[in-house]
Amino acid sequence: MARQRGTDFSSVAIRLFGYFFIGLFALFCLLPFLLVLGTSFTAEKSITLHGYNLWPKEFSTFAYKIVFENPGLIIGSYGVTLGITMIGTTIGLFIVAMTGYSLQRPDFPYRNRISFFIYFTTLFQGGVVPFYLIMTQWLHLKDNYLAVLLPGLMSPFLIIMMKSFVTSIPHAITESAKMDGAGDFKIFTKLILPMTTPALATIGLFIALGYWNEWYNAMLFLSPDLKYRPLQLFLYNVVTSADFIKNSSVSSNVQPRDMPLESMKMATAVVATGPVILFYPMVQKYFIKGITVGAVKG
Amino acid sequence: MFKRKKKALSVALAATLAVSLTACTTPSSTGTSSTDKATATAAATGTAAPSGKIDTSEFQTISYVMLGDKPKNGQFEKVMEKLNGILKQKANAKLEIKWVEWADWQTKYNLLLASGEPVDLITVATDWLDTWQNAQKGAFMPLDKLLPVYAPLTWKEVPPENWAETKYKNQIMLIPEDHYTQWVNHGFLYRGDWAKEFGITAPITDFKMMETYFQGVKDKKPGVVPWDANGTAAGNIGGYINSYTDAIELPVSTGLFGLIYGKSYDERYKAYSPILDDTFVDFAKLMKSWGDKGFWREDVLNYKGDNRSELEAGKSSVDQHHTQTFLGERIKMDKLQPGSDLQFFPFSATRNNLVSMSITHGGTSIGAKSKHPERALMVYELIRQDPEVYRLMNYGLEGVQYVIKDGKRFRPDGYDVQRDDFYSNFWGGRIDKNEIPDGNDWSGKGALYASYDKIKKPYPYGRFVFDKGPVTNELTAVTQVVGQMGPAILYGKAGDPVKAVDEFRAKLKTAGFDKLMAEVQKQLDAFKVTVESTK
Numbered sequence: 001m002a003r004q005r006g007t008d009f010s011s012v013a014i015r016l017f018g019y020f021f022i023g024l025f026a027l028f029c030l031l032p033f034l035l036v037l038g039t040s041f042t043a044e045k046s047i048t049l050h051g052y053n054l055w056p057k058e059f060s061t062f063a064y065k066i067v068f069e070n071p072g073l074i075i076g077s078y079g080v081t082l083g084i085t086m087i088g089t090t091i092g093l094f095i096v097a098m099t100g101y102s103l104q105r106p107d108f109p110y111r112n113r114i115s116f117f118i119y120f121t122t123l124f125q126g127g128v129v130p131f132y133l134i135m136t137q138w139l140h141l142k143d144n145y146l147a148v149l150l151p152g153l154m155s156p157f158l159i160i161m162m163k164s165f166v167t168s169i170p171h172a173i174t175e176s177a178k179m180d181g182a183g184d185f186k187i188f189t190k191l192i193l194p195m196t197t198p199a200l201a202t203i204g205l206f207i208a209l210g211y212w213n214e215w216y217n218a219m220l221f222l223s224p225d226l227k228y229r230p231l232q233l234f235l236y237n238v239v240t241s242a243d244f245i246k247n248s249s250v251s252s253n254v255q256p257r258d259m260p261l262e263s264m265k266m267a268t269a270v271v272a273t274g275p276v277i278l279f280y281p282m283v284q285k286y287f288i289k290g291i292t293v294g295a296v297k298g
Numbered sequence: 299m300f301k302r303k304k305k306a307l308s309v310a311l312a313a314t315l316a317v318s319l320t321a322c323t324t325p326s327s328t329g330t331s332s333t334d335k336a337t338a339t340a341a342a343t344g345t346a347a348p349s350g351k352i353d354t355s356e357f358q359t360i361s362y363v364m365l366g367d368k369p370k371n372g373q374f375e376k377v378m379e380k381l382n383g384i385l386k387q388k389a390n391a392k393l394e395i396k397w398v399e400w401a402d403w404q405t406k407y408n409l410l411l412a413s414g415e416p417v418d419l420i421t422v423a424t425d426w427l428d429t430w431q432n433a434q435k436g437a438f439m440p441l442d443k444l445l446p447v448y449a450p451l452t453w454k455e456v457p458p459e460n461w462a463e464t465k466y467k468n469q470i471m472l473i474p475e476d477h478y479t480q481w482v483n484h485g486f487l488y489r490g491d492w493a494k495e496f497g498i499t500a501p502i503t504d505f506k507m508m509e510t511y512f513q514g515v516k517d518k519k520p521g522v523v524p525w526d527a528n529g530t531a532a533g534n535i536g537g538y539i540n541s542y543t544d545a546i547e548l549p550v551s552t553g554l555f556g557l558i559y560g561k562s563y564d565e566r567y568k569a570y571s572p573i574l575d576d577t578f579v580d581f582a583k584l585m586k587s588w589g590d591k592g593f594w595r596e597d598v599l600n601y602k603g604d605n606r607s608e609l610e611a612g613k614s615s616v617d618q619h620h621t622q623t624f625l626g627e628r629i630k631m632d633k634l635q636p637g638s639d640l641q642f643f644p645f646s647a648t649r650n651n652l653v654s655m656s657i658t659h660g661g662t663s664i665g666a667k668s669k670h671p672e673r674a675l676m677v678y679e680l681i682r683q684d685p686e687v688y689r690l691m692n693y694g695l696e697g698v699q700y701v702i703k704d705g706k707r708f709r710p711d712g713y714d715v716q717r718d719d720f721y722s723n724f725w726g727g728r729i730d731k732n733e734i735p736d737g738n739d740w741s742g743k744g745a746l747y748a749s750y751d752k753i754k755k756p757y758p759y760g761r762f763v764f765d766k767g768p769v770t771n772e773l774t775a776v777t778q779v780v781g782q783m784g785p786a787i788l789y790g791k792a793g794d795p796v797k798a799v800d801e802f803r804a805k806l807k808t809a810g811f812d813k814l815m816a817e818v819q820k821q822l823d824a825f826k827v828t829v830e831s832t833k
Contacts, residue, residue, distance in 0.1 A: 044607070045607075045611055048603075048604065048607045048608055048610075048611045048613065049611055049613065069370070069371075069716055070370050070371070073370060128405065128409065129409065129412055129413075132409045132412075132413055133412075133413055136413055136415065137413060137414070215401070216402075219399075219401050219402055219406065220405075220406060220409065223396065223397070224367070224368035224397045224399060225396070233401065236401050237367055237399055237400070237401050240399075240400045240401050241366075241367045241399070241400050243400075244400045261604070262604075
């Protein structure tokens with residue numbers, strides 16, 4: 001551990017101290033997840049009797065059996081979510097970056113007014129009913145995956161974030177490129193984009209997570225007539241319907257079925273997290289940089 | 299500049315013209331074919347009801363909005379295929395179920411109606427699906443003229459006083475589920491075997507006997523929490539009021555539990571709050587003593603466990619829920635805790651204070667934008683009245699989902715829930731005469747229902763819709779007080795009960811409870827006038 005300069009006692013102590021606390025913190029972050037994992041493999045009866053356990057007292061895969069009752073459906077849902085996430089993130093990233101960049105170019109005359117309009121929507125929104133009407137009656141996007149894809153493409157927050165990041169790139173670069181004969185689009189793709197990788201990684205992760213966790217728009221616009229719907233909606237449905245069947249007070253004739261509710265919640269959580277855990281390490285190094293740079297520049 | 303303005307103006311003019319044109323054409327374009335149009339207008343005006351001549355020459359697809367999750371195991375499609383074969387033959391139509399799933403159904407259901415999507419049949423309920431609010435917004439088609447022609451059996455079957463319950467502005471908005479018996483009056487589910495052990499031989503009929511039972515569990519069943527209640531549940535106050543007064547709860551939501559009741563069935567237009575008289579003080583004292591005796595856990599207010607699975611695991615001796623739940627649990631408990639002899643103490647047992655379920659707890663309406671309301675009603679009539687269609691809709695295929703033995707329904711041998719399960723959640727017009735009794739029903743069900751039938755009174759508030767408008771602020775404030783101070787009193791954790799109740803009442807007063815009560819009374823008076831005018 002102490003190979004380099006810090007061989008003296010205080011340095012070692014600080015390191016020990018640091019590792020200890022960071023380790024402890026990491027443990028605190030990890031424990032809940034392990035608890036989720038453990039509970040998802042516990043028999044429901046054992047949960048009622050003994051509560052949640054890290055290590056299942058009575059091992060059972062019943063919860064997963066219910067979640068995967070129909071393997072074709074869950075694989076299809078994974079596919080839909082993956083597709084939407086990948087397409088959405090690629091297009092969204094491009095559009096957000098372009099908007100953010102344009103909005104801070106000093107030679108863009110109405111930049112402040114347009115920025116205000118974008119900012120304005122974060123303060124005042126139309127509400128659910130107008131949104132629903134526009135999507136279904138005007139754009140006719142009911143039961144269309146675009147209904148999930150389009151609203152997630154841009155968000156005012158990400159545009160503002162991108163804008164403040166691009167501010168750190170001197171305008172002189174744009175101007176000199178222009179003098180060398182590059183067009184605006186070329187400047188953007190060849191010069192600006194490569195310089196904003198950390199911001200792109202951060203924003204990309206935000207967009208990707210947004211799509212990955214998306215269920216509300218899917219719930220509103222994708223009816224069950226559609227065979228495959230996004231994963232989160234699928235899982236949410238599994239849990240809510242189990243919950244509903246268990247505690248139905250409005251509909252007295254729902255057929256009661258044995259539902260391992262507690263362990264099932266955990267199982268869905270595990271199923272939903274899987275790929276994100278695999279995905280995160282790949283963007284991690286950019287992510288940290290992007291967050292801090294964005295924060296410093298405000 | 300001027301030119302552009304002129305152009306904009308002409309566009310605007312064209313737009314208005316288009317809008318007004320479509321507005322004009324909408325009412326008459328209900329039918330898709332010209333012949334249909336003729337019958338529709340005839341039926342709508344009611345002047346010349348076609349004498350038994352209903353045109354079904356054109357094949358139509360009728361949509362029906364159901365609440366629930368779309369079945370995924372393929373059985374549903376098989377049943378629908380068979381059902382649609384019959385519908386094609388009898389009404390030249392096809393039924394297409396559209397599901398509103400439990401994932402956030404509150405939002406989605408109302409959005410569907412607000413968006414003006416053309417739906418034909420739709421499940422409605424005045425008490426949990428905001429039917430009156432949606433009717434106010436014009437979401438449904440008035441059925442007065444259509445029913446006698448296109449659903450004559452149902453039209454005759456539902457008595458006029460029940461049709462009166464379905465009217466908004468003197469027009470029928472829905473077909474009620476008024477010929478189907480179901481009970482959702484609440485009570486305690488308790489273990490008969492333990493009760494006997496503690497010397498309770500008669501069925502429990504009041505809170506005092508309940509206390510004896512709890513004490514027995516506390517003393518003789520170590521490791522069992524007598525009532526492992528959840529601090530967020532407020533069934534005990536409603537149950538106590540039901541047991542010790544004749545009051546009937548009004549559909550005015552005050553959050554955690556209801557504060558506003560009708561005085562009694564005879565004085566149903568008199569607003570009353572048991573919270574303001576001795577009932578509530580007595581209740582608070584009793585709950586304090588129950589809490590002190592350890593009938594529930596010390597941390598009841600923060601506890602979020604599942605009482606029912608604890609009962610099933612033998613870890614709790616009571617669950618508080620409604621009759622229908624009891625009937626299901628009874629069978630389940632016989633399997634999970636053999637010999638437990640689960641019993642039910644309905645809160646109505648103490649002084650026979652029982653009102654029926656609202657007949658509009660389930661119902662079916664036709665969407666205002668429906669393109670073929672006539673055929674939709676014909677399809678509804680078939681589902682409700684034709685035994686074959688009814689059974690397909692509710693039970694599935696004979697031999698696959700059920701078999702009949704001695705006039706009762708059983709699961710066929712080798713029935714697998716995941717593979718064979720079928721449901722259509724048709725809660726909009728079930729009817730006792732077409733039901734086949736479930737062979738697995740608890741044998742005591744008939745006696746329980748009969749005991750209810752002896753004392754039941756019709757639900758008086760099916761059409762009472764409280765307009766919150768004038769008292770929104772007061773209602774919000776009162777709801778907050780109930781949510782903040784309620785749980786502690788409900789589970790005896792508020793210290794001295796008399797003082798706690800006084801404080802609760804004082805807070806309510808500050809929140810504007812008096813004004814709220816006055817407003818309820820005012821609206822009840824108006825309600826009385828409408829009820830009496832339509833009788």
